[in-house]
Amino acid sequence: MWDLKEYRFAATAQQAVSLMRQGPGKGAFIAGGTDMFLYPAGCDFVVDINHAGISDIARTPGGDLFLGAATTLHNLAINPLVTGFAGGIISEAAAHCGNRPVRSTATVGGNLCNALPSADMAPVLLALDATCYIADEESQESLPLADFFVGPRVTVLEDRLLVGLALPADAGSRSCASYKLTRSAEDISLVQVAVALDIRDGRIETARIALGAVAPVPMRAVLAEAQLAGQTVAEINPDLIADAAVIAAGECEPRDDHRASAEYRRDMVRVLTRRQITRALFENNTRTETGGTVA
């Protein structure tokens, strides 16, 4: 049982923010609650955002994919707009997060706002250049997801609400691959790697490599990305891919914890980055794989 004085429901995003600022005492938003019930950190009231009109998934006329912050991970896993975008990599990542009943209520917004270094939805969304939409009482702001995370468990939000995420239309045709290294799918990631390549006329126009659980916040390996951008698929060779993977391993800042050592994590970034680049390039296969052993 959680020592809470009041449970409030918000009917709109703006109302959610004003209910949050009303006091008295300390408040927090609650979506699925799957994190909040595990760590019921001292707050006096919560504002439920499940009826605030931010649970939809939509494709804009321009082809951007919009994901409401309160969309559940199960919906992301099965919604045709999402399974059909970027080879379904977002759906695959959602389907590998937690267990089936948790995904019925856990939301994508909660996963990101929780801001754990290991947030499972962060790497694929970073690799697809997601933009965050943030609501204040009267205004809305948008910023790249890459600028959303400030530190472990800290985002730019303060008492504002994450309304949703938009993925640019062109990201929908990227060639992607990702991997969640973990003891079992429902466990937290030891290392996550997501790769998204924009390949046009046989040339890598842009490359995105995003890493999870290996730095204070989910991050992009921008130096490794630069190594790939501009290369032609015909000329790219295993050495170049291996070099990019070594660069990515150098960019991350993993820590030791009870799940894995920093050294192991860094080496796994190297191995998994090499493999995901190769898969994105040559297998045209976007399945997110989960696995505990990397041979």
Place this chain on the structure above:
Amino acid sequence: MELNGRPQTCEIAPGANLLHVLRELRQFSVKLGCETGDCGSCTVLLDGEPVNSCVVAAARAHGHQVTTLEGLLDDPLMKDLQARMVAEAAIQCGYCSPGLMISLYAHIKAGGSADEAVLREALTGNLCRCTGYVKPLAAAAAVATERRGGTS
């Protein structure tokens, strides 16, 4: 909320989880195991979807449909599943059984596949220490195959 098809009102503490409220409402099929969303012994249906009631706010159920095993005892699909579980001897200590059966029920009801890998995925949220899953999976596969007219 609507509990097992009937309107239900009750007073709850703002921070209560759904698990405790359901047990106070004498839904004793809803078991307390880990209270961290891992074991699945507290699985119920919220608007038809399986959830771990220990990590769902009770207040969240306001205006929604909650279904426990008690509410499915006369349901033909649940009866089939029960009969198969018994026939396969898929129950040992039984602590996991209500939650496990709710998860399987939701999967099969949604037209889910009888393929073993898919059924195992449907059970990712349900820990069973006794059976090793083999017999519950066999029971579920049989019922799912029947429901799908003989195809898996």
